Amino acid sequence: MNGPATGGPGRATGVVPEAAGAAGTTAGTASGTTEDAALALGDDALVLSHRLAEWAGHAPALEEEVALANLALDLLGQARTLLTMVGDEDRLAFCRQERAFRNVQLVEQPNGDFAHTIARQLYFSTYQELLWEQLAAGDGPFAPLAAKAGPETAYHRDHAVTWTLRLGDGTRLSRERMQRAVDALWRYTGELTRPVAGLAGVDWAALAAGWAERVGATLRAATLTVPEAPARAVWSAGGGRQGIHTEPFGRLLAEMQHLHRSHPGARW
Amino acid sequence: MHEGVYREFEETIAAGERIEPRDAMPPEYRATLIRQIAQHAHSEIIGMQPEANWITRAPSLRRKAILIAKVQDEAGHGLYLYGAAETLGARRDELLDRLHAGRQKYSSIFNYPTLTWADVGAIGWLVDGAAIVNQVPLCRCSYGPYARAMTRICKEESFHQRQGYELLLALSHGTEEQHEMAQDAVNRWWWPSLMMFGPPDGESPRTERSMAWKIKRHTNDELRQRFVDIVVPQAASLGLTLPDPLLRWNEERGHHDFGPIDWAEFHAVLRGEGPCNAQRLGQRRRAHEEGAWVREAAAAYAARHAARPAGRAA
């Protein structure tokens, strides 16, 4: 959980898949229940959906208004399905405190400019697509959702890849902004490929390798440099999966939860 | 009007048939339609703003999903309508320039603020309701692409209109605070919704010509009356009142009588003096300007890589 994160100078990917040492297959997860895993995956989708929906009315083109809303809606649908596996979706979304959320820190990062949003999407959707692929191939409790969400997530990743290419290989200004975003968010990518408590049936080493390969290929095709910086911050308290979030997250929750909490017990 | 040259055009209109993009048409017909379709498209995209205002605070995940879908719907309809305007030779980036410069308008209802969650419901129920009443006759508009767009859009909007009604229903039957919230929203959105149908018939300059060309099929007052008659019983079902002490059923006319509309407010808002005019247009311009580098990057990439030019965002 707290192992040193190394980029390994000169390594093309800069990511050390930390589960590589262990068996790396189905049983290699920390103990946890299916509900724990559903909460983690559900929170990822819930929080990222929220960030994407913040673009409504501010997107750089009408096609992107439609696209970002679509992504937000897909992710919210996944979140609702996952949270419902755990309990009442609204009670979970609106009445938990910061430390009880189990999303990775990547998804709670503010949108920034469009390049920042695309970099975040590239990192997350690449991970999510690989995860759904593995889960759909098994027969665990997440298989039905994974089979359904997989093709949708493929569209999300395709959208992110296409924009990464356009922005990286567009104008000098767009490349600067895209590289800045790629670099700034890299520190949150290590957490993506760490085992999720309670989630069985995932080969995390393979997932991490697949992630590194796909992201690396996309960045290079976009004439961008793959960061060599560490992919995680060093703090013994842990990361998003342990309920340790970043400062913007509290503000996100304050906005998201305010109205619901203002009318306890009300129905909408 | 245009003897000979546009005889076929006149005959098509008279026969109640459709004019299609490749048909000959008088320049004024073309210009009127471009303007009307463009302003409709502008209304869809500006209309996203008051609703998007509440997405991040939606009080349940289901309502959040419905609201995001609604905003996507509006953006998609904007895209579709700009496409319809393009069949007449207009270009989206030119139309957007006119919007940003204030030379083309959008429905002035969106110059009002959404102050509470209940406003989202009021917009769905009243504003979309009024828009649908306006749009249904346009399904028989003489210009083919616009008529077909209206048919599609009406069907897709009716889902969201109903969701607005149901949102208010839940509030009205909820806690006392929720009920008050709903009533307050309706009190603020009622009169502006009536203004959506435009000035009284006597004062509406474009109506006569648009009706002759079968672009407009009913007068402002006719549509306004239709809307009132539909909505009054719905308000009763909602358990909410409408803020008009003169509103009552007139047995003789077979319609509801209603009180006078404050046309001074209507014209002031049209002139730019409404509560949100500057905010709406400002946000729209800012999104466009701040997005320029993104669009330029897409164009640069396409020029460098595509075999043929890609039709991309304006």
Add this chain to the structure above:
Amino acid sequence: MVSEGRTTAGTPADEVAGAPAEAPGAPAKLTEGAQGVQVTEAAQVTQGAQVTEATEAARLRAVAAAVPDPELPVIGLGDLGVLRGLRLLGAGRVEVELTPTYTGCPAVEAMAGEVRRALLAAGAAEVEVRRVLAPPWSTDDITAEGRRRLAAAGIAPPRPLGRAPVTVPLLPGPPGEEHPVRCPRCGAADTELISRFSATPCTALRRCARCAEPFDQVKER
């Protein structure tokens, strides 16, 4: 996973809609490839009663199938392929299984509510609607009649997927692709993609190069 849609209040909102949501005709007949109708096993049921039950289930299934999709009302739930099953549980109780087209579909509750309303009106005593995710819905589940209705309403139907998923490219593909998306208005094969996402998550926006018409296409999934 059970998700109950609430019975919607009888609302005259449909009147405001003006152009009524086009009901897909009289009760849709059971179309080819439709899910089989399951009948509850009841040990004491006689042959005659079983036949009646099967008929009743088929009748109710047709009622449910005719309910228009709330977001694309030109097509019914049966033709859309989201009606997975209908079972009679005895004593007028009916259980219906629906599958969402896409994960984020906000109309699932509305759909469930409409189905419940329709079945209650058709004589069911009690209706439970369940949402099932597996196997996932695919555009291949849209019936031939459904495709026809989409095209008639100016929406290009999805092309057959077969086995492999087809992703709609974000950038226009090379000309002369094998299965072109045809203009629903004039039939031309020369159509171009305007936007991979359109007003609903099911659709992409295209334009016909021949007649200039913009149109939505249901994306293959």
